[in-house]
Amino acid sequence: MRFAKRGWIGLGIIIGGYLVAAGWVWTHSAPLIPDRPVTIRIAHWQVEAGPPDGMDAVIKRYEQLNPRVRVLQQLIPGIVYKQWMRTNLASGSGADIIEWGAWLEGVRDVPARYFEPVTEALGQPNPYNKGTVLEKTPWQKTFKDNLQGSRNDSPDPGQIFGVTMTECSVRLFCNRQLLREATGSEHVPQTFDEMRKIFLQLDAYSQRTGHRVMGIAGAKDNAEWLLQYLLMDTTLGLNFSIDDSGMLSMYNRQVLAAYLDGRWNWSRPEVRAGLELLRDVGRHMKPGFLQLQRDEATREFLAGDALFIFTGTWDATSLKRLASFEVGALRFPQPAKDDPIAGPYLIGRFQDGGGVTAMAMHLTKNSAHKAEALDFMRFMTSLEGQQLFTDGSGWLPATLEVKIPPAIQSFVSPLDGYTMCQPYSIIGSTVTMEFERNLHLLLGQNGSVDRYVAELDRVMPAAVRADLQTEVSSTLITLRAQDARMIAQARLSGPTQEGIYHAGQRALMESGQTLAEATTMQMMRQLKTAGPAE
Template identity: 30%
Template sequence: MARRPVPMKKVLGQVIVRFPWVVISAVFLWSVFSIVLRKESEPSPGETVIRLAHWQLEPGVREGFAEIAAEYEKLHPGVRVIQQAIPESTYGQWLSTQLIGGTAPDIVEVGMVDYSLLLVFYSRYLLPLSPYITRPNPYNTGTEWEDAPLYSTFKNGMIHSFIPEIQEYMVMPLAMGSVRLFYNKTLLTELTGLNAPPTEYRAFMEMIQVIQSKKMPNGQPYAAFSGSRYHFSRLEDSMANPLSYGTIRKIDFNRDGRFSNNEMFLGFLSGKIDFSDPSYMARFHMVEDLTKMFQSGWAGLSRDEGFFSFAQQRAVFTAAGIYENSAIQSQACSKFELGIMDFPVPNQDDPIFGRAFEGRRYEKPEGNMPMGIVRTSRHPDVAADFLLFLASQKQNEKFNALLKWIPIVKGAKIAPSLEVFEPNVNGVTSAFDPNAFGNSTVRWNQLYSLFLIHQIPYADMAHEFTKFYINDGRENFRKMLQNRRRSHSQNEAILVGLRQTILSGVEDSAKSAGNKYRTILRRQIADEHNLLLQERIFTDPESAKGETLYKYTPEALENARRRLNSSSSAERFE
């Protein structure tokens, strides 16, 4: 006699009844597994454990740390290095909790929080690395850097490891990075017949139009670029922002050759510049061009969502950093041929951008993965020694080869496939940053977001923001100048203490104090000069408005280019 089928309702009822027990059993097994792993990570008697935390979840990073740690452990029996990889989205909150609670690992990757909070971390929770900076790295023995001070072995001279507000070197970077365009070479050839994209802007944009005119098998158009607001900002920084550089010559009030958002505000307040400046208009014209290259709805996508179209071969290009290289390579593996290029630039005779274009963007050699040592570490000397091991020529080369990143230590070889990522240190910077004061930053983000999705024209955005920027910013700027005046008094007290240490006669302390004294004093004098210039907008506004700044003659510009081209990037960093 045939068995009657069990009713579906009864089966679902049994599943629902038993499901909680299945979940409880799974959680129990996971707890047992976690306890076993925890026991395995507990130090055995006499063993020194160094814990290291970072947010780099890209392929190769954890393996790289593990392999270098294994090499270090061979050299130092009794020492064990354990890494913790924390997701980027929660790292800032996790780091804050760990530092404040006194439970942070010995070594932490420093970042993912606002700079103001970072300064608190530096001053309260992290150990200065300054004592190691002027000494040779013991792990460079047998290399050309055997007797060189640590800072001089870094390609960037560790200039961004020095925190002016703290007057100490606080972090040690382990790699260098940059952002480039990744493209589906197979799809590019199929849609356009080209083997490689043009490097000139107009030809590149013509290619973009060809791509967008092609249809997928389902009838939907191909997207030229896959991305989100995150990916767009990479294009904006690399292609549009450099066009604003020329404005700096109108607002460089302190004549230091550098741009600051304070000087931009003074330029608006004094009437020297506004959104009708040719450099700014060129910048925003290119921004409008760039927004038209992305797939529909790009501005509302997350970073991961924005990448999907590229991974699914529905878009030809995406912008990404070297830290994403391995993940993109794995996505392309056996599916399509991957190409990497620098960003296209306009010619000098371009009808819209030619006059504003003065060169590619300058890529700061800041260094990736800035690592710091926490004050609560039980073994700070061992933690520092492991960082020195990572920063040696041999190990930094090996570490970055595993990551497929660029070594930050001089003499460490770069894989030929990564040469396209070598940072560009001959270029120009952005001279546009409206994020000077709290409320103006919020207002700018509101208006700019509407501009990016073509909900507000340039003229309306410029008018609305300028009105708010000047009216709201004036009093905020005055308060900021007053706060800087107060900090000068605090610096004077610090200088008095340093002078006493210098006169004490204790050699090591006097030398360190002398270096700090000179640095703070130079900064104090320069800032006093800047304050006097910036306060004139209130004390003598007509003088500030009528000030004539400098211009470079063609001969001076050519001389500067010749001097830059005659020196290697490594020499210029020293």
């Protein structure tokens, strides 16, 4: 009897649990029968405040125009994005449109394997631009940079895989109210030296009020971005001097190869000057900032405990929405030629962002609804789609002729500087890791430029070799796969329209492969023959 009673209780718990689970699934899952015939999904990692709202606005309008299609936005946090992308694409269950970037380590082979080139469509006008000034402009030419980033990152030179949504720059965000209180003026720093003077005024303000206010909100991420920025400034002349190819810009592999050739090292005065500038600014970040992540710097700035925060415009919407004060976005003041630290190495202003568009979206090869997905890509990058995205996200548009709201006008960087710059701290993942791992030798309590560069020059030869080797390995994966695809295109070639298309694809792939193969073989030879150390 007692056993039977306990059995009924157990059964009741099981049934209850089942009903709760069923109710949860019923109310929280997608409808069993889709409300529209076609559903497409777009996935990206821009989970900051702004972009999801902008994309929602684009989707809402698109669904009005296309009642057959439902568009779902998938927000995937950056920390798991690569794993998510790899797993979903390999299993064939990836979203129809996916964000990808060439700097994501370990997924360089993804475009060639899983994305569909959109080159042909880009040669035609975007139908969603009908009735606008871009009506007759080929889709590719409607982007501010003609998709330069997507062209550079393409595994098949000649093919374009991604269309972009925005343009980013880095800015010095300012708490204007605090600036007035601390300096008695609304004047923002125009030069590096003026910024130094404001930092001194801030120290006096802190002593006067008893409220300790730092010059710049501190965190490891923000310090690294700042270091990249400052190094770009001081190493501009060095970069021009090692540009053997005459491209007036340097690819990462070229900077790495020049290091192996002994053309530069971290002890170079230009590099040391950049590091010295960071130490100069680092003194105005709170102690221990190297242990903190970017969220902590944002919190410090929003709490009014720091006058400035140095970050990309990708954080701008979050800052503006969450701040209880007016936030100004300034171009970071670049040192002038009379600067005691950087002056001797400066050759002119460098380009602080802008010019190259980003947030590249790609069409998945396995999409069950390629035509609809491509159509949505056209809409989201059309004049109307980009206006909706810009207004909703607070991010700059990638498309020409979009009206930029006054609130974000200051994010636009005029093309008024050199672009040769190469951030020496991010030229390869192992190099970056060593750079970051040893940053305490520069910015820690007993840190110095001497200690930092001595350690970097000790560990970097191996790190540079590792990064070049990674570059070789990942390119070889793409090259090998292309052999099979090229022969397949040749076998499918013929006099029909489809056959002619395949012949064109084969020719394009052959030229692209030769370009990439030659570069890879150069790197292999470099690794085999060049110093300074194994």
